[in-house]
Amino acid sequence: MSETPTPPVRFEAGSELPELTITPDRYATVRYAGASGDFNPIHIDEDFAKQVGLPGRILHGLWTMAQVARAQTEAARAAGLEGPSALLRLKVEFRGMGVPEQEVLVSSTVDAVEDGVATVKATAKQGSTRIVRNGVAELRVG
Amino acid sequence: MADSTAPVGKQYPPLTYVVGREKIREYARAVGETDPLYLDLAAARAAGHADLVAPPMFVVVYASEPLGRAMFDPEVGIDFPRLVHGGQEFRWERPLIAGEEVTTVVTLDEVRQLESANLTYYVFGHRSTVAGELVSTGVWTNIVRGAA
Numbered sequence: 295m296s297e298t299p300t301p302p303v304r305f306e307a308g309s310e311l312p313e314l315t316i317t318p319d320r321y322a323t324v325r326y327a328g329a330s331g332d333f334n335p336i337h338i339d340e341d342f343a344k345q346v347g348l349p350g351r352i353l354h355g356l357w358t359m360a361q362v363a364r365a366q367t368e369a370a371r372a373a374g375l376e377g378p379s380a381l382l383r384l385k386v387e388f389r390g391m392g393v394p395e396q397e398v399l400v401s402s403t404v405d406a407v408e409d410g411v412a413t414v415k416a417t418a419k420q421g422s423t424r425i426v427r428n429g430v431a432e433l434r435v436g
Numbered sequence: 437m438a439d440s441t442a443p444v445g446k447q448y449p450p451l452t453y454v455v456g457r458e459k460i461r462e463y464a465r466a467v468g469e470t471d472p473l474y475l476d477l478a479a480a481r482a483a484g485h486a487d488l489v490a491p492p493m494f495v496v497v498y499a500s501e502p503l504g505r506a507m508f509d510p511e512v513g514i515d516f517p518r519l520v521h522g523g524q525e526f527r528w529e530r531p532l533i534a535g536e537e538v539t540t541v542v543t544l545d546e547v548r549q550l551e552s553a554n555l556t557y558y559v560f561g562h563r564s565t566v567a568g569e570l571v572s573t574g575v576w577t578n579i580v581r582g583a584a
Binding site: 314317322324325328329331332346351355356357360361366367373377378379382383384385386387388 | 442459463465467468469473483489490491492493496497500501504517519521522524525526527528531532575
């Protein structure tokens with residue numbers, strides 16, 4: 295193996311970071327409930343979710359936010375940084391409702407880089423439904 | 437109309453959580469993480485860490501119990517079936533490492549009504565420390581729809 299002279303990902307204003315896609319399987323919300331401690335039945339009980347007017351079980355917003363975070367830390371890693379140490383801040387708004395068994399797409403664009411900190415704008419979508427909007431991440435990149 | 441007697445400014449008792457190696461692995465797998473820092477002890481140590489590194493969003497795991505106690509406080513009076521998670525912000529000072537003990541304090545920072553849309557916003561804040569050193573803060577925005 296030889297060192298790659300130029301990292302494949304660069305944090306520069308205007309550059310798009312690699313997209314992240316993941317399709318949560320049928321039981322993703324059950325595993326996330328166990329891992330996170332959030333057992334709200336709207337995420338794990340189809341009948342309950344329908345009783346409260348939802349189309350069915352919905353994804354945890356914080357699972358989706360974790361995908362937005364992962365897109366940032368993986369981009370940092372691809373740029374030669376330590377992913378979890380690079381992420382300083384992440385802010386999101388949850389809109390729409392995420393559902394299991396449909397692909398989630400996270401898109402991220404570097405907005406600015408100042409004093410070694412990159413500000414990234416990010417969204418998460420399922421098809422045409424935006425499930426995270428106005429995502430803003432800050433990463434230490436220099 | 438929402439209950440206007442919600443105790444804005446109330447601070448809840450601190451709770452301490454011990455970050456466990458297998459809990460990090462369980463969480464990392466549940467969100468699809470593949471970075472060896474979260475999963476492979478040898479890789480984490482080779483990168484200079486004493487043990488596995490927790491993904492940033494692991495904050496959800498150690499903050500959930502103190503946040504839950506605040507949200508279920510009868511004085512706050514959240515109508516859970518009408519609750520949606522409106523927004524979330526986290527700031528991280530550094531990643532946590534397995535074995536660390538993290539102490540979290542939650543406060544009810546704001547209760548705001550958007551009467552035009554019949555929504556009530558409940559905004560909670562958390563602050564987490566390890567041995568007195570700040571490691572993360574969060575702003576948790578919960579929205580109750582059509583509060584009676």
